[in-house]
Amino acid sequence: xxxxxxxxxxxxxxxxxxxxxxxxxxxxxxxxxxxxxxxxxxxxxxxxxxxxxxxxxxxxxxxxxxxxxxxxxxxxxxxxxxxxxxxxxxxxxxxxxxxxxxxxxxxxxxxxxxxxxxxxxxxxxxxxxxxxxxxxxxxxxxxxxxxxxxxxxxxxxxxxxxxxxxxxxxxxxxxxxxxxxxxxxxxxxxxxxxxxxxxxxxxxxxxxxxxxxxxxxxxxxxxxxxxxxxxxxxxxxxxxxxxxxxxxxxxxxxxxxxxxxxxxxxxxxxxxxxxxxxxxxxxxxxxxxxxxxxxxxxxxxxxxxxxxxxxxxxxxxxxxxxxxxxxxxxxxxxxxxxxxxxxxxxxx
Amino acid sequence: xxxxxxxxxxxxxxxxxxxxxxxxxxxxxxxxxxxxxxxxxxxxxxxxxxxxxxxxxxxxxxxxxxxxxxxxxxxxxxxxxxxxxxxxxxxxxxxxxxxxxxxxxxxxxxxxxxxxxxxxxxxxxxxxxxxxxxxxxxxxxxxxxxxxxxxxxxxxxxxxxxxxxxxxxxxxxxxxxxxxxxxxxxxxxxxxxxxxxxxxxxxxxxxxxxxxxxxxxxxxxxxxxxxxxxxxxxxxxxxxxxxxxxxxxxxxxxxxxxxxxxxxxxxxxxxxxxxxxxxxxxxxxxxxxxxxxxxxxxxxxxxxxxxxxxxxxxxxxxxxxxxxxxxxxxxxxxxxxxxxxxxxxxxx
Numbered sequence: 110x111x112x113x114x115x116x117x118x119x120x121x122x123x124x125x126x127x128x129x130x131x132x133x134x135x136x137x138x139x140x141x142x143x144x145x146x147x148x149x150x151x152x153x154x155x156x157x158x159x160x161x162x163x164x165x166x167x168x169x170x171x172x173x174x175x176x177x178x179x180x181x182x183x184x185x186x187x188x189x190x191x192x193x194x195x196x197x198x199x200x201x202x203x204x205x206x207x208x209x210x211x212x213x214x215x216x217x218x219x220x221x222x223x224x225x226x227x228x229x230x231x232x233x234x235x236x237x238x239x240x241x242x243x244x245x246x247x248x249x250x251x252x253x254x255x256x257x258x259x260x261x262x263x264x265x266x267x268x269x270x271x272x273x274x275x276x277x278x279x280x281x282x283x284x285x286x287x288x289x290x291x292x293x294x295x296x297x298x299x300x301x302x303x304x305x306x307x308x309x310x311x312x313x314x315x316x317x318x319x320x321x322x323x324x325x326x327x328x329x330x331x332x333x334x335x336x337x338x339x340x341x342x343x344x345x346x347x348x349x350x351x352x353x354x355x356x357x358x359x360x361x362x363x364x365x366x367x368x369x370x371x372x373x374x375x376x377x378x379x380x381x382x383x384x385x386x387x388x389x390x391x392x393x394x395x396x397x398x399x400x401x402x403x404x405x406x407x408x409x410x411x412x413x414x415x416x417x418x419x420x421x422x423x424x425x426x427x428x429x430x431x432x433x434x435x436x437x438x439x440x441x442x443x444x445x446x447x448x449x450x451x452x453x454x455x456x457x
Numbered sequence: 458x459x460x461x462x463x464x465x466x467x468x469x470x471x472x473x474x475x476x477x478x479x480x481x482x483x484x485x486x487x488x489x490x491x492x493x494x495x496x497x498x499x500x501x502x503x504x505x506x507x508x509x510x511x512x513x514x515x516x517x518x519x520x521x522x523x524x525x526x527x528x529x530x531x532x533x534x535x536x537x538x539x540x541x542x543x544x545x546x547x548x549x550x551x552x553x554x555x556x557x558x559x560x561x562x563x564x565x566x567x568x569x570x571x572x573x574x575x576x577x578x579x580x581x582x583x584x585x586x587x588x589x590x591x592x593x594x595x596x597x598x599x600x601x602x603x604x605x606x607x608x609x610x611x612x613x614x615x616x617x618x619x620x621x622x623x624x625x626x627x628x629x630x631x632x633x634x635x636x637x638x639x640x641x642x643x644x645x646x647x648x649x650x651x652x653x654x655x656x657x658x659x660x661x662x663x664x665x666x667x668x669x670x671x672x673x674x675x676x677x678x679x680x681x682x683x684x685x686x687x688x689x690x691x692x693x694x695x696x697x698x699x700x701x702x703x704x705x706x707x708x709x710x711x712x713x714x715x716x717x718x719x720x721x722x723x724x725x726x727x728x729x730x731x732x733x734x735x736x737x738x739x740x741x742x743x744x745x746x747x748x749x750x751x752x753x754x755x756x757x758x759x760x761x762x763x764x765x766x767x768x769x770x771x772x773x774x775x776x777x778x779x780x781x782x783x784x785x786x787x788x789x790x791x792x793x794x795x796x797x798x799x800x801x802x803x804x805x
Binding site for chain 1: 529532533535563564569592604605609612613620630632655656657660683687689691692695702703714731733735740743744746747750755756757
């Protein structure tokens with residue numbers, strides 16, 4: 110079933126408002142989720158985490174629907190925020206706005222945040238910087254499902270890195286990557302499909318690489334980007350630790366070893382004004398030239414095209430704006446039922 | 458043969474001074490190279506690039522031994538520098554000093570640099586930030602030996618990312634990684650040893666993955682971190698493009714597609730003062746706790762220990778400070794001969 114983005118946004122915003130968020134905050138959450146669906150990042154859209162994380166989080170009091178987000182410390186270029194246990198979308202959007210405001214005034218804005226929660230698709234926040242001719246950056250700590258290289262038990266998260274860079278005419282560069290080879294959602298999908306996992310995705314209870322999706326799902330052990338030491342997993346692991354440092358240690362999130370779902374999250378946001386270095390027009394036209402060079406790379410036999418980060422998401426977005434967002438019946442049924450229970454007026 | 462670090466530094470500094478650098482700049486180059494050897498990053502020490510890049514670079518006029526490094530644009534937190542074709546070590550050290558100075562005054566310093574050259578081990582520069590209770594960052598564009606995911610010809614560099622984070626008692630966190638699975642030096646070593654390459658390191662002329670080191674060496678085609686799309690190579694590729702953007706596009710290095718050895722390099726440096734966010738003591742003691750948790754991770758069967766980024770380099774350094782730097786006879790002979798030809802007084 111294809112659903113227009115506006116209709117879906119209105120329904121989801123209605124749900125969050127009935128759950129206790131302000132109209133404005135509910136709109137932010139709905140927009141961030143639907144933007145993920147529009148971009149084809151379906152794992153971070155309306156299909157999974159509303160049911161799995163956000164609704165139970167708010168209903169059990171783990172997530173605070175009306176946070177008082179506070180600035181604990183700041184300088185003209187930095188800030189440390191306390192998210193007061195609010196929805197990650199709300200806390201993240203507010204923090205990114207502060208980073209952008211600081212960059213407007215001072216050229217650069219860096220903001221670290223503690224006491225927040227799952228903030229959805231990481232790429233949502235850096236994209237906010239593009240309209241201001243800035244490079245945008247976001248990172249977040251995530252539940253600890255990833256094994257350190259040589260480790261038998263998980264100690265780091267899938268800790269994603271997201272960076273957006275403005276262009277003149279080309280679709281913007283948008284890198285939005287987990288620092289594990291894959292996020293847990295891909296194990297779940299392979300399991301539903303009964304497909305074998307590629308090497309380098311996951312490990313069994315004992316920390317040994319496995320291609321069996323059932324074994325991987327039971328163990329909840331993901332491998333860092335690279336998969337094995339020989340193939341550079343210490344790099345994926347190192348990037349994951351870096352994200353943890355900037356998002357959680359710099360902000361003061363309590364360190365924990367257990368991989369509890371929906372634990373306190375820390376985030377890191379950055380905004381960098383292009384014209385703090387060189388004229389925007391020159392930079393953006395050089396970006397265009399560089400990205401065109403990349404996507405004009407002759408492809409290897411059997412492939413049709415070479416992409417750059419963000420290009421597939423951009424093209425998917427154009428298609429889904431035109432034709433609507435494809436949703437499983439299961440998801441539509443869940444959202445309708447939830448809306449009815451909560452007395453939300455909007456319908457899909 | 459084991460050589461004390463001080464002796465090696467004096468010899469190499471003597472060589473660079475005779476090649477036309479000031480005494481101060483020659484000392485910087487020698488120090489950066491010997492620090493790489495001390496840390497066990499032998500590929501970026503005195504063994505290869507002096508002969509391969511730096512001496513011929515200076516002698517053919519490609520590298521400027523007496524650069525006038527200029528600030529083209531700056532704000533209290535940012536700068537764009539022109540390295541005037543100088544040695545990457547000299548330009549990089551000066552740029553990192555500016556980033557640190559800006560961070561001292563304003564909390565954050567970001568510096569992008571064009572018109573520079575190969576700057577050796579990326580970790581050298583961020584380590585300079587630690588004594589100032591700052592997080593240090595460096596990136597550099599590098600010769601284009603890496604294939605984009607699905608690409609048949611190289612279009613990006615091994616473009617390393619290096620970040621150092623201060624601690625109280627633990628060895629500092631130091632991530633220093635190429636964004637390709639391996640740098641070209643590892644192909645060279647495998648070739649000398651006649652060893653098969655692991656999957657995911659390199660490709661043949663047509664861009665197809667290969668495990669034959671001769672084929673890989675002839676093609677000079679490296680694969681991005683991840684190796685294949687299925688195993689996340691679009692992430693390594695995306696990181697490589699990000700490094701190129703910050704180091705080369707933001708600074709204005711001319712875009713070129715040919716993988717010429719020793720082409721113009723661009724760099725990016727960052728310094729972030731911890732106490733622009735939270736008290737240094739609290740942060741550093743939390744870093745200690747976090748890094749201890751990581752290295753105390755129970756290891757997988759067959760492994761003795763779990764590391765974190767920078768730990769092996771730190772331990773190697775302690776050992777080599779005590780016992781000297783191991784060098785191949787070939788390298789010692791080359792350096793002695795070069796020193797004699799140039800009339801350098803120092804001896805190993």
